[in-house]
Amino acid sequence: MEHFNAAPAEEARRTLLTCLDSPHWALLMAGHRPYPDLTSLLAASDExxxxxxxxxxxxxLTAxxxxxxxxxxxxxxxxALNAAYAAYEAKFGHVFVICLxxxxxxxxxxxxxxxxRSRLANDPEEERPVAAEELRRLARGRLTALLSDGAADHRLSPPDEPDNQGEYPRPSP
Structure with a gap:
């Protein structure tokens, strides 16, 4: 956490973009440093x-x-999942996101x-807040993984490879 708080703003923003590809979100998060602890950082991320x-x-969502x-x-x-993913993307215009x-x-x-299955029944206005909540949960998990157990002290820059479980591959910012 100390390394993240002390990192140059641009480096912090690039790192944050690996958690959620929203320049505005990353700018807000980087601009409100220092965070006293992970709990405070996650609360700010949620907000x-x-x-x-x-x-x-x-x-x-596109990222x-x-x-x-x-x-x-x-x-x-x-x-079956490829067909469901295609149906979801055709209906909502973005990939299906879910926190695992x-x-x-x-x-x-x-x-x-x-x-x-349950979310394909939503209309686009119902699905938007559900997808947003899943993105929020993904960002929390990615921030936690990035900054927990000293990981940020060793690697603050965005990773070049998917995480070790391969669950959330991220494009380079």
Missing amino acids: AAYDLTAAELARA EALPALPADTYAAAHT DGLKPDAVLDHVLEGI
Whole structure:
């Protein structure tokens, strides 16, 4: 946390963009440093994420990747999910986002299937706050992973590779 608080503003913004691709959110987060602890940082992240405009939300959603499934997921599930992802993207204009933090690998497929099935029933106005909440949860998880256990002391710059579980691959800012 100390390294993040002391980093140059541009470096902090680039790092924050790996957690949520919203320049406005990253600027707010970097500009309100120093944070006394992770809890304060996460509260600020939530507040800034709740204030995303429709355009900022659309940009952040565009940058997201589909959630990865466990390697042993059978081919029929991949086919079904690809069809569901395509239907979701056609209906809402962005990829399906869902936070998988805290799930055991054997629960991921069921959680993704349940989520996409229920959310495909939403109209676009109902889905926007749901997708925004999932992005907020993803940002919290990414910030926690980035700044917990001294990880930020060793690597404040954005990672070049997906995280070690491959669940949230991020494009380079």
